[in-house]
Amino acid sequence: xxxxxxxxxxVHWVGANDRETDLFENMWxxxxxxxxxxxxxxxxxxxxxxxxxxxxGPPFLAKVRELLGGRKLDYLVVNHVEPDHSGILNVVRQVxxxxxxxxxxxxxxxxxxxxxxxxxxxxxxxxETLDLGGHRLTFHLAPMVHWPETMVTFEHEHGVLFSCDAxxxxxxxxxxxxxxxxxxxxxxxxxxRYYSNIVGRYSVMVQKAxxxxxxxxxxxxxxxxxxxxxxxxxxxxxxxxxWSHWEAERGVVLCYGSMYGNVRKMMxxxxxGLVAGGERRLVVHDVSRAHLSxxxxxxxxxxxxxxxxxxxxxxxxxxxxxxxDLFERKGxxxxxxxxxxSYGWSGxxxxxxxxxxxxxxxxxxxxxxxxxxxxxxxxxxxxxxxxSHVAARLRAQAEPGKT
Ligand SMILES: Cc1cc2nc3c(=O)[nH]c(=O)nc-3n(C[C@H](O)[C@H](O)[C@H](O)COP(=O)(O)O)c2cc1C
Ligand SMILES: [Fe+2]
Ligand SMILES: [Fe+2]
Numbered sequence: 001x002x003x004x005x006x007x008x009x010x011v012h013w014v015g016a017n018d019r020e021t022d023l024f025e026n027m028w029x030x031x032x033x034x035x036x037x038x039x040x041x042x043x044x045x046x047x048x049x050x051x052x053x054x055x056x057g058p059p060f061l062a063k064v065r066e067l068l069g070g071r072k073l074d075y076l077v078v079n080h081v082e083p084d085h086s087g088i089l090n091v092v093r094q095v096x097x098x099x100x101x102x103x104x105x106x107x108x109x110x111x112x113x114x115x116x117x118x119x120x121x122x123x124x125x126x127x128e129t130l131d132l133g134g135h136r137l138t139f140h141l142a143p144m145v146h147w148p149e150t151m152v153t154f155e156h157e158h159g160v161l162f163s164c165d166a167x168x169x170x171x172x173x174x175x176x177x178x179x180x181x182x183x184x185x186x187x188x189x190x191x192x193r194y195y196s197n198i199v200g201r202y203s204v205m206v207q208k209a210x211x212x213x214x215x216x217x218x219x220x221x222x223x224x225x226x227x228x229x230x231x232x233x234x235x236x237x238x239x240x241x242x243w244s245h246w247e248a249e250r251g252v253v254l255c256y257g258s259m260y261g262n263v264r265k266m267m268x269x270x271x272x273g274l275v276a277g278g279e280r281r282l283v284v285h286d287v288s289r290a291h292l293s294x295x296x297x298x299x300x301x302x303x304x305x306x307x308x309x310x311x312x313x314x315x316x317x318x319x320x321x322x323x324x325d326l327f328e329r330k331g332x333x334x335x336x337x338x339x340x341x342s343y344g345w346s347g348x349x350x351x352x353x354x355x356x357x358x359x360x361x362x363x364x365x366x367x368x369x370x371x372x373x374x375x376x377x378x379x380x381x382x383x384x385x386x387x388s389h390v391a392a393r394l395r396a397q398a399e400p401g402k403t
Contacts, residue, residue: 033172044133106149159219169226251281273387
């Protein structure tokens, strides 16, 4: 999608699809690209809400100029200084001379150090309103969602919440901007991947921001990445409430690592136990092949996380160590955990997973299974038992009272 799109009278999407960048923040895969959303609000005065990462991609400035039709750009609202939204900020200032930047105290501090901006900033306080004439914009600070200076902007006349990274999703906009024009399941999955990878560590701050914004009559959620949500904004907000409280769907993600097949055999037995126990939603990832981004997303989605790995160099198999480190960094809570693995001489894999279990305070489901080299039939039986125990716990959680 390249043309400007009208959200409501006087408000247009003027963002850009990025279909060339492979990794967001040079880390998280973008198999379907990403969109940097920017919005132009035109009342008696005009304001651009955020910008985009680079001028080298699809036309952005021409679109803004055309919509302005010779009018002046009065304000540039900087909801977030991360370069995916502020990359071309100084170009915008050159192209639209006299444009006043709007941000909070932290925004001004960051703009000084990131873009050498020393003047032309209107510093607004939490809850302050800027009247464009026909469109009133109120700025609500949302610190650490996911940077300290982050804020959201609410347009009163049509109830448009310019929510910045909150409610954002990976994936370029393929011809449609609105949720009622696209495959919502795919968008929701990419929204969860974005949430868990980028925002999830700050879930408590997300909870605070949601509580603070609860009274706003939001009709349209216009984030800075991915689709605009207008069909049922309350449902989208509820999704964020669940994710930020680490609430999960019924299901299991099973991540395993294996060099020579011993742990893989154990994983197959755990999976058999899960299915025999009645579990139907199971996602298996090989930690050496699946991307951390996807495994973190699935752990955020499902109630149970099962981890299996060998000992390696007296420690945990490195790709699994990387995954559990990321779980800890992201602060994921309230999961069922199952662990298993294999060793040859003095171990180091399962013991490290047990230490992780102690630190993350998830509910550990027994048995913990550790085999020496190739798992014997008893170890495989214990793995099946682990699978069936996890399935039973999930059943019990789904139907409290019944066991
Ligand atoms: C490169 C390498 C390093 C290993 N380091 C250890 C170790 O430090 N401690 C240990 O008990 N076993 C160690 N082992 C043995 C493996 O943990 C054991 O063979 C295990 O069964 C491998 O499981 P897999 O077949 O699923 O890869 C190592 C094996 C390899 C290949
Ligand atoms: Fe960001
Ligand atoms: Fe962003």
